[in-house]
Amino acid sequence: MSIDPSSIPNFGGNSQPQGGPPPGPIIPDQELIKQLLEQMELKYVVDEEGDLVAPWEKFRTYFMFRGENEQQVFSVRTFYDRPHAIEEKPRLLEAVDDWNRRTLWPKVYSHTHDDGSVRFIGEAQMLIGTGVSLEHFVSSTVSWVRAAIEFDRWVVEQFGLEKDVDSVEDDKPSDED
Secondary structure, eight states, rough: OOOOOGGSSOOOOOOOOOOOOOOOOBBBOOOHHHHHHHHHHOOOOOOOTEEEEEOOSSSEEEEEEEEEEGGEEEEEEEEOOOOOGGHHHHHHHHHHHHHHHOOOOOEEEEEEEETSOEEEEEEEEETTTOOBBHHEEEEEEEEHHHHHHHHHHHHHHHOOOOGHHHHHOOOSSOOOO
8 A cells, every 4th residue: 555645734834635545544554654754755764673753853753563364553752862850840830730631642651861951752542453544544644743843842931941042943854863
């Protein structure tokens, strides 16, 4: 199965998709994600666990399939690399709670590392084991990637990280692999 480029949502554009998605549900796989990332012009690598990863300068987004049969889940998980001091954690949690109340995805939580730094992780998941429509899968995945980028911008604004603003202006993944 392949993705019709016109089926990739163009938020703010006036183009209408031509044709329709294949009839009936599909079970997405890694090849479908590769096609989608290529059509979105996003660079990606395959990590040592076999997951697809799109690296940006300040975060990495993983595209993972977990589980089997009817319980299979597709997960888009973003690890934000910007460290925050442990003393900031109450303020960070308050901000993330606000984000989670106001947005559908990614749902974001904090992780405190052994060195005392706090980092964010965002994720969105979809149960795919019984099949999903191609159009729903593509539009959800694209929305999740865009929301992961938006969360990074939001963090920069919320915490006055102006020195990092230039690094999030470019919506393309970095060339660092």
